[in-house]
Amino acid sequence: MSSAQGINVEDAFCAIADLFYERLKKEDTIDARRKEDFAKDIDNAPALTHAERDFISSSMKLAEEVSAKANRVSGTVNEPVEKFLWRSEKGGAAVAMSVAKMDVSAVSLVAELWLLDTYAKKVENKNRKICEVWSNLNGTRGQQYTTSLGLPGGFKDRLFETWFTWEMTIDEEGRSTFIIAFAPFEIYEGMHHEVIGAEKMVEATTRGVFIVKELTENTCECTRAQQGYLKFSSAMPVSALDLIAKK
Secondary structure (H helix, E strand, C coil), rough: EECCCCCCCHHHHHHHHHHHHHHHHHHHHHHHHHHHHHCHHHHHCCCCHHHHHHHHEEEHHHHHHHHHEEEEECCCCCCCCEEEEEEECCCCCCEEEEEECCCCCHHHHHHHHCCCCCCCHHHHHHCCCCCCEEEEEECCCEEEEEEEEECCCCCCCCCEEEEEEEEEEEEECCCCCEEEEEEHHHCCCCCCCCCCCHHHCCEEEEEEEEEEEEEECEEEEEEEEEECCCCCCCCCHHHHHHHHCCC
């Protein structure tokens, strides 16, 4: 099929498709290379600061408390991902926990969880009004992750400013365990990167931990414990609860 100017439309579409394919292929290659580089450079990561060690320790206490007290979510007994929910007697936001065995190496999964600014993640988060990552905060291995969450029902978007850091330990049998801890950025004593548009949103917070244990060379177990505050002044609508539950 040709246009009035003699341009073959089918050829034009094919050319555009080829360009998109080449771009996506390059982006996939870059993402894969970054994950490989993360795995290779683990031993060269900046030493943990005292603040980071304390931060990771407190995050592990949250996971331990949830493991001891949480109730299994109904219907997940025989599911590939075990899910648990717990709320302290003091009230506050509930803590959700999931545990899953995965057919991937521990370090590969950690690279996937840690690298929040890959091309694939940018596509995944393209509908978020704000999604920014700053790595190597003040020369540490920590990073700032600032992202927004849109809510239904006319509620203002929520803004999460979160501090992430990680640690690797090796047990007596030579198997690795990785811990990725995250918490509101307000506890970080260092440079704070600001974003345009944040003033139009309501500040919300999340805290938690990923624990990735190496089982074999190509399998691992991932535990995730997470708590979030969306800071509603009144009862949260069911539609908002449904949205959060899917995250």
